[in-house]
Amino acid sequence: MPGIGPKSAQRLAFRLLQDERGAAQELSEAVTVALERVGRCGRCRMLAEGELCELCASQARDDSQLCVVESPADVLAVENSGAYRGRYFVLMGHLSPLDGIGPAELGLHELDLLLAEGRVREVILATNSTVEGEATAHVVSELARTRGLSVTRIAQGVPFGGELEYVDGGTLAHALTGRQQVG
Amino acid sequence: MPGIGPKSAQRLAFRLLQDERGAAQELSEAVTVALERVGRCGRCRMLAEGELCELCASQARDDSQLCVVESPADVLAVENSGAYRGRYFVLMGHLSPLDGIGPAELGLHELDLLLAEGRVREVILATNSTVEGEATAHVVSELARTRGLSVTRIAQGVPFGGELEYVDGGTLAHALTGRQQVG
Numbered sequence: 001m002p003g004i005g006p007k008s009a010q011r012l013a014f015r016l017l018q019d020e021r022g023a024a025q026e027l028s029e030a031v032t033v034a035l036e037r038v039g040r041c042g043r044c045r046m047l048a049e050g051e052l053c054e055l056c057a058s059q060a061r062d063d064s065q066l067c068v069v070e071s072p073a074d075v076l077a078v079e080n081s082g083a084y085r086g087r088y089f090v091l092m093g094h095l096s097p098l099d100g101i102g103p104a105e106l107g108l109h110e111l112d113l114l115l116a117e118g119r120v121r122e123v124i125l126a127t128n129s130t131v132e133g134e135a136t137a138h139v140v141s142e143l144a145r146t147r148g149l150s151v152t153r154i155a156q157g158v159p160f161g162g163e164l165e166y167v168d169g170g171t172l173a174h175a176l177t178g179r180q181q182v183g
Numbered sequence: 184m185p186g187i188g189p190k191s192a193q194r195l196a197f198r199l200l201q202d203e204r205g206a207a208q209e210l211s212e213a214v215t216v217a218l219e220r221v222g223r224c225g226r227c228r229m230l231a232e233g234e235l236c237e238l239c240a241s242q243a244r245d246d247s248q249l250c251v252v253e254s255p256a257d258v259l260a261v262e263n264s265g266a267y268r269g270r271y272f273v274l275m276g277h278l279s280p281l282d283g284i285g286p287a288e289l290g291l292h293e294l295d296l297l298l299a300e301g302r303v304r305e306v307i308l309a310t311n312s313t314v315e316g317e318a319t320a321h322v323v324s325e326l327a328r329t330r331g332l333s334v335t336r337i338a339q340g341v342p343f344g345g346e347l348e349y350v351d352g353g354t355l356a357h358a359l360t361g362r363q364q365v366g
Contacts, residue, residue, distance in 0.1 A: 074347040124359070125365065137365075153362060153365050155340030155362055156338065157340040157341075160339060160353035161313055164257040164261070167260065172261060172266065175339070178340070179338055
């Protein structure tokens, strides 16, 4: 589990089995219920309790923008930024041929069906700024372009509040090549 | 001194005065020599041993681009990124009215003279992505625009190798609003 090493795991296990058997029972039931209730959104593949996730079910979102991200945690990150009012599509991973993760596993067929509906005008590639994320973004952009849609990539550059002196060379190189006209 | 707190300072002082009196003498002389030799470049205000710094004296740089940064350390950072072949102008700080740092202290008059020569076509604003850095960038951009020059700002966004999940909301908001057309 993320953030829990062998030592922490052992401590948690002893606490649950020794002192907190009631809590252990509750935990087990809560996980069972969560497993039963939480599935995938039929539209964007986000984790969801019903057939559609809240974001897909909402009437207040802009149908013309589709933000493609790698994971449910990324949806929350973009939502928390407060800068986006469109829809999402969650790949649930990134291209990784060695792990057997290809276009089918990332739901690119479902994505294509969604784009075929014709409501999306702009596909925003918000995969991670890693090598795998870039490769995944490239594949998605090819797909969107065959449909004649506008494709954009979130900006890479100096983080908000960042000082040049402490930014790595790769980021600074991206910030320079991606510089934008002012005014 | 940056990175040296009271404890470290005391340890260094005792070492120099107790066991390393020879080294202390050398240090004193080295600092004196450095103070005598290192001044400011007459052109870009970078630290320099001669009248001009190496970057201003070089024939291999592109005169049409001028990258405006806050400090000498930022010049090194941009150089180390390997993505830039133009000239620099070092403000030696950022706008900070409360500390008495205004346009005169940042050498904006010298910058204006340099732009008046007519060789610079694009001014690249590479001040820090902080509130003070943005305010400083704004003032420099006004100056460059009265000369009719192209003004660009280095990109703000997700750092190279960064994962959305661990990026702060402000950065992600900038990355979204600064998204760029692909292909």
